[in-house]
Amino acid sequence: xxxxxxxxxxxxxxxxxxxxxxxxxxxxxxxxxxxxxxxxxxxxxxxxxxxxxxxxxxxxxxxxxxxxxxxxxxxxxxxxxxxxxxxxxxxxxxxxxxxxxxxxxxxxxxxxx
Amino acid sequence: xxxxxxxxxxxxxxxxxxxxxxxxxxxxxxxxxxxxxxxxxxxxxxxxxxxxxxxxxxxxxxxxxxxxxxxxxxxxxxxxxxxxxxxxxxxxxxxxxxxxxxxxxxxxxxx
Numbered sequence: 297x298x299x300x301x302x303x304x305x306x307x308x309x310x311x312x313x314x315x316x317x318x319x320x321x322x323x324x325x326x327x328x329x330x331x332x333x334x335x336x337x338x339x340x341x342x343x344x345x346x347x348x349x350x351x352x353x354x355x356x357x358x359x360x361x362x363x364x365x366x367x368x369x370x371x372x373x374x375x376x377x378x379x380x381x382x383x384x385x386x387x388x389x390x391x392x393x394x395x396x397x398x399x400x401x402x403x404x405x406x407x408x409x
Numbered sequence: 410x411x412x413x414x415x416x417x418x419x420x421x422x423x424x425x426x427x428x429x430x431x432x433x434x435x436x437x438x439x440x441x442x443x444x445x446x447x448x449x450x451x452x453x454x455x456x457x458x459x460x461x462x463x464x465x466x467x468x469x470x471x472x473x474x475x476x477x478x479x480x481x482x483x484x485x486x487x488x489x490x491x492x493x494x495x496x497x498x499x500x501x502x503x504x505x506x507x508x509x510x511x512x513x514x515x516x517x518x519x520x
Binding site: 300302329331336337338339340341344354384386388396397398399400401402403405 | 413457
């Protein structure tokens with residue numbers, strides 16, 4: 297089945313640790329996105345990539361890093377510099393250019409202990 | 410900063426009633442999209458309306474767009490308990506791939 301797979305679904309981290317969230321798609325989409333969702337605040341854009349080996353910062357990129365070495369994969373690293381990393385992270389992709397509908401993964405919930 | 414603001418933040422109705430959610434935005438858009446999210450899940454695309462369109466239908470969904478008022482509405486007719494979810498509008502500002510999401514409307518449909 298075609299779709300977007302995020303892993304892990306739940307992740308616990310101690311303060312000071314970096315963690316990497318995986319996002320893989322087999323939809324042959326060019327553009328991929330990472331959003332953060334906090335209760336009552338909707339989705340905020342962290343990073344996005346429109347082509348392999350290229351990515352741009354979104355509205356809240358500080359404390360995060362990404363790579364786009366393969367078309368199918370867009371991992372997100374939450375670094376120890378992120379002050380409040382506990383959140384629900386959503387990965388998405390789109391095929392029809394930057395204005396097309398987004399296809400989302402099921403999300404990864406990160407909790408910092 | 411959030412581009413879209415949704416109203417109401419929460420809506421509770423009985424099965425069979427219609428549900429209307431509104432989205433207002435601040436700057437010119439290329440298109441506006443509506444998404445649905447069940448609790449703890451990813452978002453699912455519902456409908457996209459372009460800036461030169463005024464109304465669109467998809468099954469029980471009806472979306473309107475008023476660019477002069479910078480607002481859109483999503484109407485769900487004959488609601489069902491399975492429609493219980495959060496609904497988000499998202500605006501494409503034609504800024505190189507960025508979709509800006511509103512804070513969402515939490516819809517509860519009681520059987």
